[in-house]
Amino acid sequence: MEIYWLLGIPLAGGLYLALWGNRTHAPEINAAFSLATLIAAGTLTARIVDEGPMLAGGDGWFFIDAFNVFLVALTAFVAFTTALFSRPYMRIEQDHGRLSAARLRLYHASYQIFIGTMLLALTTNNMGILWVAMEGATLATVLLVSLYRTPAALEAAWKYFILCGVGIALALFGTILLYFAAEKVLGAGGGALLWTHLNGVKAQLEPVVLQLAFVFLLVGYGTKVGLVPLHNWLPDAHAEGPTPISAVLSGLLLNVALYAVMRSKVLVDGALGVHSLAGNLMMGFGLLSVVVAALLIKRQTDVKRMFAYSSIEHMGLITFAFGMGGPVASFAALLHMTLHSLTKSAIFFAVGHATQKAGTQVMDDIRGLIKTNPTIGWGLMLGTVAILGVPPFGVFASEFLIITNAMHQHPWATPFLLAALGVAFASMFGKVQPMVFGETGLPRLPHQPALAPVFIHLALVLMLGLFIPAYLADWYRQAASLLGG
Amino acid sequence: MSLTYHLQVVNLLAAVLLLIAFAMLSQRRIVGLITLFAWQGTALAASTIIVAWSTAQHHLYYSAALTLALKVVVMPWYFFRLVRKLDVDRDVEPMINIPTTMLIGIALVIFAFNLALPIAQMAGTVTRSTLGIALASVLLAFLMMITRSKAIPQVIGFLAMENGLFFAATSATYGMPLVVELGVALDVLVAVFVLGIFFFHIRETFDSMDLKHMERLREK
Numbered sequence: 001m002e003i004y005w006l007l008g009i010p011l012a013g014g015l016y017l018a019l020w021g022n023r024t025h026a027p028e029i030n031a032a033f034s035l036a037t038l039i040a041a042g043t044l045t046a047r048i049v050d051e052g053p054m055l056a057g058g059d060g061w062f063f064i065d066a067f068n069v070f071l072v073a074l075t076a077f078v079a080f081t082t083a084l085f086s087r088p089y090m091r092i093e094q095d096h097g098r099l100s101a102a103r104l105r106l107y108h109a110s111y112q113i114f115i116g117t118m119l120l121a122l123t124t125n126n127m128g129i130l131w132v133a134m135e136g137a138t139l140a141t142v143l144l145v146s147l148y149r150t151p152a153a154l155e156a157a158w159k160y161f162i163l164c165g166v167g168i169a170l171a172l173f174g175t176i177l178l179y180f181a182a183e184k185v186l187g188a189g190g191g192a193l194l195w196t197h198l199n200g201v202k203a204q205l206e207p208v209v210l211q212l213a214f215v216f217l218l219v220g221y222g223t224k225v226g227l228v229p230l231h232n233w234l235p236d237a238h239a240e241g242p243t244p245i246s247a248v249l250s251g252l253l254l255n256v257a258l259y260a261v262m263r264s265k266v267l268v269d270g271a272l273g274v275h276s277l278a279g280n281l282m283m284g285f286g287l288l289s290v291v292v293a294a295l296l297i298k299r300q301t302d303v304k305r306m307f308a309y310s311s312i313e314h315m316g317l318i319t320f321a322f323g324m325g326g327p328v329a330s331f332a333a334l335l336h337m338t339l340h341s342l343t344k345s346a347i348f349f350a351v352g353h354a355t356q357k358a359g360t361q362v363m364d365d366i367r368g369l370i371k372t373n374p375t376i377g378w379g380l381m382l383g384t385v386a387i388l389g390v391p392p393f394g395v396f397a398s399e400f401l402i403i404t405n406a407m408h409q410h411p412w413a414t415p416f417l418l419a420a421l422g423v424a425f426a427s428m429f430g431k432v433q434p435m436v437f438g439e440t441g442l443p444r445l446p447h448q449p450a451l452a453p454v455f456i457h458l459a460l461v462l463m464l465g466l467f468i469p470a471y472l473a474d475w476y477r478q479a480a481s482l483l484g485g
Numbered sequence: 486m487s488l489t490y491h492l493q494v495v496n497l498l499a500a501v502l503l504l505i506a507f508a509m510l511s512q513r514r515i516v517g518l519i520t521l522f523a524w525q526g527t528a529l530a531a532s533t534i535i536v537a538w539s540t541a542q543h544h545l546y547y548s549a550a551l552t553l554a555l556k557v558v559v560m561p562w563y564f565f566r567l568v569r570k571l572d573v574d575r576d577v578e579p580m581i582n583i584p585t586t587m588l589i590g591i592a593l594v595i596f597a598f599n600l601a602l603p604i605a606q607m608a609g610t611v612t613r614s615t616l617g618i619a620l621a622s623v624l625l626a627f628l629m630m631i632t633r634s635k636a637i638p639q640v641i642g643f644l645a646m647e648n649g650l651f652f653a654a655t656s657a658t659y660g661m662p663l664v665v666e667l668g669v670a671l672d673v674l675v676a677v678f679v680l681g682i683f684f685f686h687i688r689e690t691f692d693s694m695d696l697k698h699m700e701r702l703r704e705k
Contacts, residue, residue, distance in 0.1 A: 136672060149690060154691070169623075169643070169646050189662060192662070208607075
């Protein structure tokens with residue numbers, strides 16, 4: 001039952017806001033719908049924790065286990081805090097004249113639909129519907145990326161649509177191949193694409209076909225994860241779209257796309273044996289993404305672009321860890337997924353306020369945030385320090401686990417990882433430090449920004465760094481064991 | 486009528502599909518492209534109906550009806566309307582000249598047939614021999630997307646890719662499960678309408694539908 005609420009609320013919210021979203025309270029209504037979704041996700045999570053995995057709806061249209069319920073909870077939580085952040089932020093954008101009421105209506109409706117499609121992608125049991133929902137999530141955000149209608153925003157949205165569209169078309173071919181292999185074992189019909197059915201017979205699936213299917217699925221969904229060299233759309237979409245959208249793209253959409261890859265990987269591993277092509281491919285793409293993104297961070301001048309490259313770096317690291325496999329690496333990857341979502345969205349909230357006040361996204365023109373507004377300054381500084389993996393923040397713990405595990409399993413990869421993390425640290429810290437502590441002639445700003453979401457996220461990240469509650473650790477362990485290895 | 490006779494018709498339609506894909510590559514006018522796209526949809530729907538009839542796969546009738554409704558009627562009509570409203574029907578100069586594109590296209594067809602060979606051998610369907618053609622039309626549509634700089638031809642390329650994928654699904658497995666096909670069709674329809682809105686934004690901002698103006702965002 002909870003599952004219908006979970007999917008129904010955002011879709012109803014999208015419809016409601018599209019039809020009656022012109023009123024002055026639309027931002028509050030948006031936040032209220034997100035809160036309702038979060039409550040539904042919370043009850044669903046509580047039920048899964050109590051009763052274990054479950055199938056729901058018809059012949060098992062939805063499947064929820066420890067792996068996806070943790071992403072459902074994370075998605076609903078970040079969607080809610082982002083709605084809270086977007087409430088004052090988008091109002092100020094409207095006051096500055098960058099947006100009209102009609103565009104704000106489009107923004108709110110698309111925001112809810114976007115969250116709804118991501119939750120559908122996470123909970124569906126059907127690999128075909130997973131594809132449909134991923135494409136739906138892209139379509140819901142194309143007009144959001146181009147919301148400001150500047151030439152750069154339109155170009156970013158076009159690139160986003162075309163690259164992700166081609167990527168997702170390849171994933172469709174992968175899905176067709178998967179169905180092709182499944183149909184021989186399970187017979188034709190809707191049941192042959194249900195993940196639970198496929199998982200039951202994965203050892204009998206034709207390895208050659210599955211191998212080929214995985215290549216297409218990885219390249220297809222990997223485009224959305226932002227893996228190098230398929231990452232071209234990502235920095236543009238993050239830099240040119242409104243900041244709340246950058247936060248949810250980076251914090252949530254990339255995770256959901258990686259989730260799709262992981263569901264496919266479990267099947268392929270079953271058909272080919274554990275240390276297979278799937279893991280190696282993911283390690284290769286992951287490592288390349290970490291290294292290239294770290295080198296590109298140094299050359300950025302736009303603050304949102306820089307953090308977009310940092311997202312590519314972290315998604316690469318997570319992909320690498322999932323590719324290594326094994327209980328510890330999968331555990332670390334899941335933990336890192338959570339921490340990256342929380343930290344990166346917090347950073348985008350702080351960056352959003354900073355760029356809004358400064359009126360520019362160019363880092364050289366943003367100086368002395370600590371003097372003009374200490375809350376924003378500290379939020380940005382702490383967020384940056386957290387994402388760079390400085391202890392005691394949680395990112396340190398997950399990165400440490402990933403790197404030590406890499407030393408055991410694949411020693412050759414560790415120098416690349418360490419060097420890339422070092423380069424990223426030096427260049428990012430060097431750019432953010434003057435933004436926060438530099439000299440400025442601007443006066444102190446009169447009003448306080450609402451940055452509660454930033455500090456809530458960072459507090460959670462800090463807590464996960466100092467100690468992980470036993471039930472949470474247990475939960476990650478369960479999810480990691482589902483991923484095999 | 487015997488099965489082999491049906492198969493010959495399907496093979497003929499597959500060949501038509503491939504020919505249309507090449508014709509699209511060489512077509513310079515947007516209106517011509519839209520017409521070709523509608524014909525490709527028709528060929529796809531016809532071959533789906535014949536496969537459905539000769540193998541008694543009833544869900545394929547729905548899939549054919551969807552193709553006919555969306556890709557032959559709704560989308561071409563919508564594109565014609567867009568072209569008229571945006572007033573963009575002029576010659577399109579592709580970024581690579583047409584003979585070169587055709588040669589690359591031939592190489593892609595050979596590659597597609599090689600790629601499809603091992604899968605087609607495993608397939609249990611009577612239509613497996615057309616899988617290579619399906620893949621080839623996907624790749625040719627992709628090539629068209631790359632070599633055009635205007636927005637509408639790129640989108641038609643994207644939709645032609647979708648056509649090729651549907652054909653691949655039909656020839657390898659007699660189509661995807663119905664619910665998935667419905668979902669995919671819904672996505673494609675939404676995509677076309679979203680892009681329709683988007684075209685007007687591009688037009689308003691750039692005063693042109695040429696994507697060559699979009700070269701601001703790149704790494705320095």
